[in-house]
Amino acid sequence: MPNGLLALTNFTSQEKGHAFHSAPLSFINTTTNSSTTLARSFSASFVFAIVSILDGLSDQGLAFVLAPTSNLSLANGGQYLGLLNATNGTTSDHILAVELDTIRNPEMSDINSNHVGINVNSLISQKAKPAGYYGDEDGTFRDLMLNSRKPMQVWVDYDGQARILNVTLAPVQVPKPKSPLLSEAIDLSTIVAETMYVGLSSSTGVVSTHHYVLGWSFCFDGPAPPLDFSKLPTLPHVGPEPRSKILYISLPLASVLLITLVLAVVFFLWHRHRFAEVREDWEDDFGPHRFAYKDLFHATDGFKNRNLLGVGGFGKVYKGVLPASNLEIAVKRVSHDSRQGVREFIAEVVSIGRLRHRNLAQLLGYCRRNGELLLVYDYMENGSLDKYLYNRNGPALHWPQRYWIIKGVASSLLYLHEDWEQVVIHRDIKASNVLLDRQMNGRLGDFGLARLYDHGTDAQTTHVVGTMGYLARELVRTGKATPSTDVFAFGVFLLEVACGRRPIGSDEHNNPVVLVDWVFEHHSNGSIIDAVDSRLMGKFNMKEVTLVLTLGLLCAHPLPNARPSIRKVMQYLDSDQSFPRLSPTYMSYSKMAQMQGEGFDSIIMPCTPRVKSNRSASGESWETVLFDGR
Structure with a gap:
């Protein structure tokens, strides 16, 4: 930037930014007389600031990097920090990173949403601690918020003889603490290539965030030169500029x-x-x-x-x-x-x-x-998933896109049910509540009906809310939403995506057709592939399609105890579990209701809809919604 400030990212979402020393440096000690190859000792120091437009909220973070190339075009943004991609690294990547992470990503085993980590050929930290530093006076730990918009200094020191990597963090103007935040035994000679690029990497997600570097220094075989804080550039102002106070002096007539x-x-x-x-x-x-x-x-x-x-x-x-x-x-x-x-x-x-x-x-706030x-x-550029499933005049999704969206929604439910600090029951999982971002990633949205409770406690009985066709029988009978009722709705969603049909439709005689029963009939007849969306024209992975349809039926089982947990669902989708099988005693949704003396109408009637019918923005579809006033 004109004042010398280095901006790794701007307010563009889903982007990545890198800054490397222009030439590679030799990290292998070639002057030693010993036959043992050693990585050279080095020291780096830099001052950074993470600036978001929203107080207390930011996206992703930045990292100090040693990499064999400065061309990281194949790396992804978002949680991959512009360093790796979904394969999450191999030993051939030769990457060392010290991450300053402001997002807790469960798939990366992050400890929290404000931590410092040491990463070797992977974005899963080899060692991590909450961001902060140890005071020299009393040795007490002092917390630091990485996205506080305030400059902070980081020191990364590697001792080639002792094979120890130290990472230290402190506010600007605070001398380097004597005790490092992280200290890890690492033999870099087995990790680095003969020549490596030194620099920094960052990425953005959905919350507009700027990652700045105010100054940095690097040195082999000694401490990095200290930074002159008086010469560091200033951070730009965030938000609207203050209004100028101009005093207008006039002597108008009293009437004017x-x-x-x-x-x-x-x-x-x-x-x-x-x-x-x-x-x-x-x-x-x-x-x-x-x-x-x-x-x-x-x-x-x-x-x-x-x-x-x-x-x-x-x-x-x-x-x-x-x-x-x-x-x-x-x-x-x-x-x-x-x-x-x-x-x-x-x-x-x-x-x-x-x-x-x-x-x-992302829900940003309220008024x-x-x-x-x-x-x-957050605004999602490609709208909701349902328009791609039901708008016959619009573009159809290919099967790999549908499977990727299914896995994404399942991953978000695992986070809501098990990985967050509380249990979150969404209560309205359906295609119209799955939004698609610029890269066609599925994002579960609309938390207007969601309920929260602590892990280890029971959900409370409440009003029956949701969308007809996605409601589990026990939810309609008891009014108690649980992770299992979310799994039921997710099972209907799986069938919805694979078949391109609504949960409740009608046949040529205008009789109601329940999607779960329709797919189960195909399964019983050995023709389950015939249930797949005809717009795919047979271009799909047979194993994945069969898995999704079978898993949809299993998740939408009338008996809640027979449904898998969302973690088990993720293991099936990731091929970490053998293929799921339906029990020979599996019954259709409608037949189970008939055996217990309840028809389809009796399930619906006790729940009086606040909104009996509404048409979507495009005027294409109708759905019945149960609303409890929230």
Whole structure:
């Protein structure tokens, strides 16, 4: 940048950035008389800052890197930090990285969302600790937030003789602590190539984030030269520039002044009424998750119809662009009743806003105004999955795309059910709630019905909510949403994606057809492949298709104890488990209901829909939605 600041990334999502020393350096000690090959001792120091447009939220991080090449074009952004890709590294990669990570990625076995790690040929850290440093005075550990927007200094020191790698972190202007944050025994002579490039790498995900390097130094066989803080560039201002205070001095006539004051008061009252929000003292606890209504109003150009993305059972969704950061967002306007526990609902919204997974649509925050609640999400360029499944005039998804989306949604459910700090029950898994980003990755969204509870406790009984066709029988009978009821809906979703059919359709005589029963009939007749979406025209992996259809039936089993956990589902999809088999006693959904004296209508009737029918934004589909006021 013009002031000497090094910007690894800008506010572009799903990108990667690298900065390397222009020439490779020799890391193998060729001057030793010993027959043993040693990696050279080295020391590096750099000052960095992670700056997000949202307080306390950022995406991914950055890493100090030794790599055999400066061309990392095959590496992925996002959680791969611009270093590796989905294969997650091999010994032939010859990569050493010290990561400063601000996202907890379960697939990388991250310890938390604010840590420092030492990585060797992999993005799974060989050793990691929460970000911070040990004070020299008393040796106590002091936490540091990597995405605090404040500059911090990192020292990476390798002792070639002792084969020890030390990593130290501290705020700028604090002398290098005597005790390192990380100390690991590593023989780099078995890892590095003869010549290596030294530099830094970073990547972005869905939250607009800047990764800056203010200065760095490097040295072989001695400490890195100290940085002169007085010469380091300054960080740019984030957000709108402060308004200039210009004092206008005039001596108008008394009548003109009076008219001006009256107009100003009228305009002020009109402006305050136009952008008035509902704000109570207890909401101060939710901090940066609260958006100003005025910002959302301007971002969506006054919620004009030309920015309307869709209409659902719980409100309208608009595309917007935040003027201060150019961040593209989706804003959902939801009506609410203060008697329905708005305080508890907002607390859950804020909790859900802390969910971070590459296959979840990020909920950024909320705003309250009069009788409505506004939820702010990341904008997904390719819309929802259902339009690719049911719009016969639009593009059809190839099977590899469908299988990739299925695995992504399953991964997000595993995170919600087992890997996050609380259990999150989504309660509305379906194709229309799976959004597709620029790279056609599936992201589970719309957490308006989600419920949270602590691990090891039981879910509470509540109103029956969700979409007909995805509701497990025990949920309709008891009102208790559990991970198993989410698995049931996911099973219907699997069939929906593979067959290209709605959960409840109709035959040529206009009789209702339940998708689960229809696929089970094909399975019983040995013709399960005939259930596959005809638009695939036979171009699919037979083993994967059979797995998805069988797994869909297994997940949608009428008996909850017969359904697999979502972890077991992931193991099937990753081919880590033998092929699943349906029990010979498996019964269709409708037959199970008949045996217990319940028809299809009796399952539906006790649940009075708040919204009986709504048409999608494109006017193509109808669905019945059960709504509990939230």
